[in-house]
Amino acid sequence: MDEQAVIDTFFRHLGAVRTDVVLGIGDDAALLRPEAGCELVQTTDVLVEHVHFTPGSPPRSLGHRALAINLSDLAAMGANPCWALMALTLPNIDEAWLAEFAHGFGRLARVHKVALVGGNLSRGPLAITVQCTGQVPAGRALRRSGGHAGDELWVSGTLGDAALGRTIGERDGENADTQWLRSRFEYPTPRLELGAALRELASACIDVSDGLFSDAPRLAASSGCGVWLDVEQLPVSQAARTMTGTAVWQHALAGGEDYELCLSAPAKEAPRLQALAAQHAVPLQRCGQLRAEPGLELRRGSDVIQFSLSRFDHFSP
Amino acid sequence: MDEQAVIDTFFRHLGAVRTDVVLGIGDDAALLRPEAGCELVQTTDVLVEHVHFTPGSPPRSLGHRALAINLSDLAAMGANPCWALMALTLPNIDEAWLAEFAHGFGRLARVHKVALVGGNLSRGPLAITVQCTGQVPAGRALRRSGGHAGDELWVSGTLGDAALGRTIGERDGENADTQWLRSRFEYPTPRLELGAALRELASACIDVSDGLFSDAPRLAASSGCGVWLDVEQLPVSQAARTMTGTAVWQHALAGGEDYELCLSAPAKEAPRLQALAAQHAVPLQRCGQLRAEPGLELRRGSDVIQFSLSRFDHFSP
Numbered sequence: 001m002d003e004q005a006v007i008d009t010f011f012r013h014l015g016a017v018r019t020d021v022v023l024g025i026g027d028d029a030a031l032l033r034p035e036a037g038c039e040l041v042q043t044t045d046v047l048v049e050h051v052h053f054t055p056g057s058p059p060r061s062l063g064h065r066a067l068a069i070n071l072s073d074l075a076a077m078g079a080n081p082c083w084a085l086m087a088l089t090l091p092n093i094d095e096a097w098l099a100e101f102a103h104g105f106g107r108l109a110r111v112h113k114v115a116l117v118g119g120n121l122s123r124g125p126l127a128i129t130v131q132c133t134g135q136v137p138a139g140r141a142l143r144r145s146g147g148h149a150g151d152e153l154w155v156s157g158t159l160g161d162a163a164l165g166r167t168i169g170e171r172d173g174e175n176a177d178t179q180w181l182r183s184r185f186e187y188p189t190p191r192l193e194l195g196a197a198l199r200e201l202a203s204a205c206i207d208v209s210d211g212l213f214s215d216a217p218r219l220a221a222s223s224g225c226g227v228w229l230d231v232e233q234l235p236v237s238q239a240a241r242t243m244t245g246t247a248v249w250q251h252a253l254a255g256g257e258d259y260e261l262c263l264s265a266p267a268k269e270a271p272r273l274q275a276l277a278a279q280h281a282v283p284l285q286r287c288g289q290l291r292a293e294p295g296l297e298l299r300r301g302s303d304v305i306q307f308s309l310s311r312f313d314h315f316s317p
Numbered sequence: 318m319d320e321q322a323v324i325d326t327f328f329r330h331l332g333a334v335r336t337d338v339v340l341g342i343g344d345d346a347a348l349l350r351p352e353a354g355c356e357l358v359q360t361t362d363v364l365v366e367h368v369h370f371t372p373g374s375p376p377r378s379l380g381h382r383a384l385a386i387n388l389s390d391l392a393a394m395g396a397n398p399c400w401a402l403m404a405l406t407l408p409n410i411d412e413a414w415l416a417e418f419a420h421g422f423g424r425l426a427r428v429h430k431v432a433l434v435g436g437n438l439s440r441g442p443l444a445i446t447v448q449c450t451g452q453v454p455a456g457r458a459l460r461r462s463g464g465h466a467g468d469e470l471w472v473s474g475t476l477g478d479a480a481l482g483r484t485i486g487e488r489d490g491e492n493a494d495t496q497w498l499r500s501r502f503e504y505p506t507p508r509l510e511l512g513a514a515l516r517e518l519a520s521a522c523i524d525v526s527d528g529l530f531s532d533a534p535r536l537a538a539s540s541g542c543g544v545w546l547d548v549e550q551l552p553v554s555q556a557a558r559t560m561t562g563t564a565v566w567q568h569a570l571a572g573g574e575d576y577e578l579c580l581s582a583p584a585k586e587a588p589r590l591q592a593l594a595a596q597h598a599v600p601l602q603r604c605g606q607l608r609a610e611p612g613l614e615l616r617r618g619s620d621v622i623q624f625s626l627s628r629f630d631h632f633s634p
Contacts, residue, residue, distance in 0.1 A: 028393040029360035034351040043346035044402045048441035076345040085361040087446045124365035125442040129404045
């Protein structure tokens with residue numbers, strides 16, 4: 001199977017059909033019709049074998065994740081996703097692998113109405129680079145920089161599951177909890193509908209990709225603030241709690257790859273945020289606050305506590 | 318130097334400053350303001366070490382080429398380039414390498430008013446993925462598919478130089494010719510101004526990246542035609558002729574990596590095309606014609622000749 005056959009078989013008709021795609025895969029470039037009154041929102045993310053995933057990872061998960069991590073960036077901007085390009089570097093043509101990979105990518109793309117409009121196929125070490133473009137009404141995008149001291153900090157979903165799911169091994173057994181945690185790593189859910197709804201409520205937003213311990217201070221610093229977090233208020237799943245016991249907050253804080261949204265909002269918006277969470281069936285939990293003093297303060301109830309990533313690296317679940 | 322320092326030092330202010338960039342590098346995604354009445358033109362291209370370039374290749378050339386090969390796709394659509402994203406995978410942080418790489422990318426970006434609005438930096442095998450978005454007045458883009466039987470086929474610049482430049486070694490000596498041929502490989506010139514001007518004249522267009530032998534039939538097939546080429550009319554440089562003698566047409570036909578434009582146009586447009594070439598100081602040479610019969614016919618003056626890529630692969634310059 002040559003390059004053209006791979007594109008025709010697996011990629012030409014992958015993703016959603018959109019009327020704003022004037023010309024998709026097959027020419028020197030794609031032609032797209034932007035919506036009047038909107039701004040474009042563009043991001044790119046990469047999955048490299050041995051770095052972001054281990055050899056033998058399920059290709060369906062890789063296809064899903066390669067798109068999901070981009071869509072999560074668009075969600076954090078409050079954008080509606082539209083079009084994707086994919087640069088795929090493969091050591092060899094494995095049709096079974098490609099079919100599964102395309103299935104994972106294509107299903108998520110269709111759910112979120114994303115058209116795959118172009119790409120590139122090369123020989124080389126296995127790596128997947130996806131670039132996504134979304135649209136947002138002009139001037140309405142969420143940014144990291146819009147927060148104010150006093151705004152409350154909220155997080156969607158639950159934290160720490162993906163990092164646990166990534167490292168689950170045979171010794172952990174195969175049960176409903178380990179399966180669920182693994183699925184949280186392999187099939188993250190980009191919070192696109194929530195992100196779009198947050199345009200009216202949130203003052204700032206970031207997606208939690210490196211762990212809340214890293215990402216909440218990024219939002220705060222961009223907003224010219226510091227932040228405190230109460231580790232007892234971090235949203236955690238029952239499965240994560242079962243697996244890690246009293247250490248669950250450390251995993252929630254530092255795990256990474258959650259692809260949940262962290263947002264700030266004025267305190268008066270709390271009832272509307274709770275209503276939004278119910279409407280979208282996505283938990284939103286308040287777990288901290290922006291403040292004038294720079295940096296990150298961790299609290300456990302009323303106590304200020306210490307935590308460092310380097311110490312956490314040596315913990316085992 | 319960590320990831321953030323690399324971005325801040327080498328990439329945050331690389332490329333052109335554009336007023337339509339609402340928000341560049343530094344948030345979850347970039348925010349861009351598209352121009353009313355335009356369509357977006359999107360493409361992505363990849364350079365992988367050991368596949369598209371050899372270890373030790375000059376990083377300034379890699380930065381230039383990674384952008385140029387994308388810009389060439391936009392040129393073939395008649396688009397005006399606007400914004401780029403770059404996903405860079407590096408085995409290690411080498412500041413001298415990064416400075417040269419950024420210099421090569423940045424200089425070409427500024428020449429063509431391209432803003433670098435986002436990207437991704439990862440550890441891994443050396444690879445550079447660039448994605449470019451341009452704009453074109455709605456309905457005015459050049460496509461591969463617009464040609465008609467009888468349209469004449471034209472090529473910009475000269476063909477075969479880059480493929481010769483790529484393989485120049487010590488045995489070829491160091492002189493003005495070898496230096497010039499090498500620069501044609503290392504620093505290809507995307508034909509953006511010519512491409513934009515061709516919107517009014519060409520019926521179809523493609524960029525010559527795999528060699529005219531492959532790319533001219535692609536244009537023809539997309540247009541529902543076949544094509545003949547006269548190998549004696551292929552545009553070749555004096556340096557390529559000096560190096561290859563009577564085999565020069567084979568290199569011009571099959572070399573690849575030219576990043577010139579191949580276009581079709583009705584015969585009546587010949588004078589305007591010649592005027593355009595003079596105006597933009599880019600040679601345009603007529604070397605064939607689209608015809609109803611499918612496939613590719615090679616001619617040498619009035620004789621039909623045979624040529625195969627597999628035979629060519631065994632030639633040496």
